[in-house]
Amino acid sequence: MEKPRLMDRSSTSGGGGRGARPTAHELARYEALFATRTHGMKSSAMREMMALTERPDVISLAGGLPDTSTFPPELYAELMTDVSHESTARALQYGPTEGMAATTKCIVEVMAAEGTAIDPADVIVTTGGQQVIDLVCKTLIDPGDVIVTEAPTYPGAIPTFSAYEAAVEQIEIDSEGMPIDRLEETLDRLHAEGRRPKFIYTIPNFQNPGGATMSLARRRRLVEVARERELLVLEDNPYGLLRYEGESLPTLYSLDAQAVGREAASDLVIYLGTFSKILSPGLRLGWAVAPRPVLDKLNLGKQGSDLCSSPVTQMFVAAYFHHGGWLHYVETLRDLYRTRRDAMIEALEEHFGDSATWTHPEGGLFIWVTLDERIDTTDLLAQARTNEGVAFVPGRAAYMYAQSGASSMRLNFAGIPEPQIKEGIRRIGKAISEQLGLLGSLTGSPAKAHGPILSARAETDTAPLADVVELPRRDDARERRSQDR
């Protein structure tokens, strides 16, 4: 690659250039030291805008947050007291890289609740599920290696994939998740191009952000394809237990274990789990269950990253599971989030109406909304944040490259109470109406939403485009903007 010429002052064309000066260029020195991989790591303008949504007057539907205010403070205090009484010294000490046995026991219990039997020796406890993605990339990806994943995909995985200089192939999902025939076509093409896919990254349940759940037939076929082609699958399942309707489906891990005729050990699926959504993200505890040779490399990678995950929080989890009732708490969360999901869908029907399509997730935390293809949700966010005081994740964050996803958005329904959900959706609806009205004025015709209709939308007489034409906003918006300063 071409060497940056920042230090080159020998050119005579610049005016003011002087002969002998110290070679160390003060200003270029960091740039010159950065690793090549950082060139792909970017903090986009969009991300900077997201940082600004953390104002108190902004209703944020942007986070990936569960609602931790539902956890009883007395119980938290009691558990912490137990940990300190029984094992202060251990809690304050380093722990084993693979995690503490007491924590792994809890993981076995959670996996069993997902209908998946595992061998505790196949588990590594990690610092959040995010670390699993990082460690798997660290273990498997050389620069240019291909990761095949869904489109859209988990926005938080993208910086990790970029940091390891992976090439990412995204396969557009439908209401049953990743279409496996499309996956096979992609794998064939990659093979023909002489490129090497290393693993398939999928979120089979209530996909973040697309909302879809992979059907059983596709799950089975995905495992077969992985076997046929000797590829690994990273199954990211943070929300499996947060199902609000319908039947649970078997994990890819368990399907693969069955396929090889083993009770509890897949040999091509790396399973990613987390306590973040069923207990607390503040604990920063997740786990991987992986084939032994992969597990050993993950362990080595983790030694280099952080030696071990926090024994304090691991012991907290152990105490919590020992106390009992963890599934009962998950049920409480399910009831709460189901109500909130329904409230958001109701608000979408009222305020977005015909101007958008959206998913109806059977679980998880997110709804994915798609607007008229000419609306760029990054720009919409700028307007909605400034004029209406509301935030969401623009769809582009869920795509690795280019302009894809530009007219979609991700909305979190789990983290905030119903009245705020309704008000937030009303505000976004207002911003959309204004943009559609403007588009209509520019093109002489009202705009329509595009994209697959994944939701059952209400048949309603209140034509939302009717209030698009009349737009009394500007003055009061400007007033508000000047007050904001």
Next chain:
Amino acid sequence: MSARAKVAVLKGGPSLERSVSLRSGAQVQAGLQRLGHDVTGIDVGPGLVGELLDLRPDAVFIALHGRDGEDGTVQSLMEALGLPYTGSGPSACIRCTDKILAKHLMHEAGIPTPDFQALRETSIRDLGAGAAVGAVEARLGFPLVVKPARGGSALGVKFASSSGELPGAMVGAFSYDDDVLLERHVKGRDLAVSLLDGAPPRALPVVEAVPRKEGFYNYEARYQIGMTTFVCPAELPADTTERAQQLAVQVYELLGCHGFARVDLMLEESSGELWVLETNVVPGMTETSLLPQAANAAGLSFDQVLEGVLAGAFDR
């Protein structure tokens, strides 16, 4: 000016360029401290005036980018408070920040700037201006660059290569501003000339922004460390360099800038002509920003630049 001044550095604020401003501000603070000044950084918010009244600084260094910081809002406030401040005054800030106004002024003064048309949101909503867009397309041709009138980041800046893409691009730009600029796209090399005060103003060596990936360029790249490599001094024929610097000085004087500024230009590939795009009244002052790089190439240290800009606060 006394050797040791009490200086408040204004940074951050609620603008879309907050994070760049925080980095600029941090660099400025460190530099002014090295120069022996008594420096206080202020992350601009509702308590700004109170903090300034408590602090009673000798001068205010404005390291804010984007709205408020560059459009004359904070500059007018400093005048109201009677505090000496760095950089351009309110009127130059308004002229430079409003790209449409700046382009009108340059056009009238005979300074080459790409052909353009401005459109206001209310004229589209209330006066049927949508029907006039066709005529604008015909006059300017494609591809077109659509920009919000104010704002220095890549946000809302869009490329339209056909009629079909234009409405969406315009709605995107209107998300940031009530006024939008449609500008003929000049294909070529992306240049910047930074200027420091003097009689006449001193043009620093030309910097060229080179996209890192061949054939890949978007407006986000320009504002991201790592996406673009900056070459300073730009490898240009001597007369092109001279002409770029001359144009920048003319623009600096025309718009009434003070202290420092950065003028962005394009060197058109097909014609070899230089075109002035816009002027930034508060150039970035991060370690990788263009003005510090250009100053360094001219043999001026970052701290020397700061000292000069600070002195300008007392000499308006």
